[in-house]
Amino acid sequence: MAAITRHNNRLGVWGWLGGGRWGIERYAYILHRLTGLGILLYLLMHTVVTSLRVRNIYLWTEGGFFHQPIFRLGEFCVVAAFAFHAFNGIRLVLVELGFAVGKPIEPIYPYKTSVGVQRPLLIAVMVLALLFLLVGAYNFLGLAR
Amino acid sequence: MSNGTKYWTWHMAAGVVLLILLGLHMIIMHMGGTLHLFSPTGPDAVSIANSQWRDSKICFTITYILLLGVGLYHGLYGLRTILLELTLKPAVEKAVTLLLTLTGLALFVLGSWAAWAAHTIAGGRA
Numbered sequence: 384m385a386a387i388t389r390h391n392n393r394l395g396v397w398g399w400l401g402g403g404r405w406g407i408e409r410y411a412y413i414l415h416r417l418t419g420l421g422i423l424l425y426l427l428m429h430t431v432v433t434s435l436r437v438r439n440i441y442l443w444t445e446g447g448f449f450h451q452p453i454f455r456l457g458e459f460c461v462v463a464a465f466a467f468h469a470f471n472g473i474r475l476v477l478v479e480l481g482f483a484v485g486k487p488i489e490p491i492y493p494y495k496t497s498v499g500v501q502r503p504l505l506i507a508v509m510v511l512a513l514l515f516l517l518v519g520a521y522n523f524l525g526l527a528r
Numbered sequence: 529m530s531n532g533t534k535y536w537t538w539h540m541a542a543g544v545v546l547l548i549l550l551g552l553h554m555i556i557m558h559m560g561g562t563l564h565l566f567s568p569t570g571p572d573a574v575s576i577a578n579s580q581w582r583d584s585k586i587c588f589t590i591t592y593i594l595l596l597g598v599g600l601y602h603g604l605y606g607l608r609t610i611l612l613e614l615t616l617k618p619a620v621e622k623a624v625t626l627l628l629t630l631t632g633l634a635l636f637v638l639g640s641w642a643a644w645a646a647h648t649i650a651g652g653r654a
């Protein structure tokens with residue numbers, strides 16, 4: 384195994400969080416990670432909390448610990464994180480398998496960028512995520528009953 | 529195909545499965561007011577009665593277990609990717625992988641057992 388050369392981490396956390404000159408897709412990437420980690424944290428807790436139902440403990444119902452408003456809001460955040468992660472995930476699968484990046488061409492001036500193909504897709508999936516979120520919010524706010 | 533590529537392909541495939549299963553889960557649990565899907569005992573999708581009605585159906589028990597396994601794999605593998613990008617020492621990488629695998633297995637066993645037990649309690653037949 385080759386020795387690892389370590390360099391000074393000049394940008395620190397900003398190197399991870401910042402988009403630099405990479406544009407909006409770079410922010411979609413960081414948001415994809417944050418929402419993925421958020422949903423994972425929820426899944427770990429959710430598995431334990433829902434497993435308690437076999438001991439007849441339903442913490443999410445009326446009077447239960449997770450019925451408090453702060454946790455209801457938290458659950459809505461999970462729905463929002465899901466909406467973003469799922470629809471952006473569709474875009475990532477398409478892009479990473481090479482479907483939505485355009486055909487490879489000779490690099491002849493004036494250069495073309497694959498962003499011209501990718502960006503409309505990003506906008507489309509974000510519109511879908513927003514629609515999903517709106518239906519979720521409509522239910523969350525109790526307007527559906 | 530190297531193991532790295534193989535696990536990454538599974539991660540992608542798991543994402544597609546999650547899109548369908550978790551999409552349905554979200555719609556059933558959080559859009560009950562609009563859609564009233566699989567909640568025959570009242571408008572609150574996560575009431576005890578509705579939970580137990582779903583637990584009594586074997587197709588829900590099976591998809592819960594499937595969703596749990598696929599979700600844990602996708603999520604924990606994703607976390608591993610993020611951690612391994614920190615260029616850890618090989619021994620630390622191994623420890624991270626082991627720890628995440630054990631966490632996943634433990635929760636999978638707990639959740640699957642609970643899904644099955646809840647199915648029996650709710651009056652579902654094996």
Ligand code: HEM
Nearest residue numbers: 416419420422423426469472475543546547603606607609
């Ligand atoms: C709803 C369906 C989902 C889809 C379509 C989806 C799709 C994806 C895709 C395609 C990636 C890979 C990004 C890459 O390799 O560049 C990814 C990463 C990730 N996902 Fe999901 N995912 C879904 C649900 C979930 C769930 C439920 C969790 C948590 C339990 C989760 C946690 C993560 C994490 C932690 C990453 C790692 C981020 C990274 O490597 O940059 N995802 N997801």
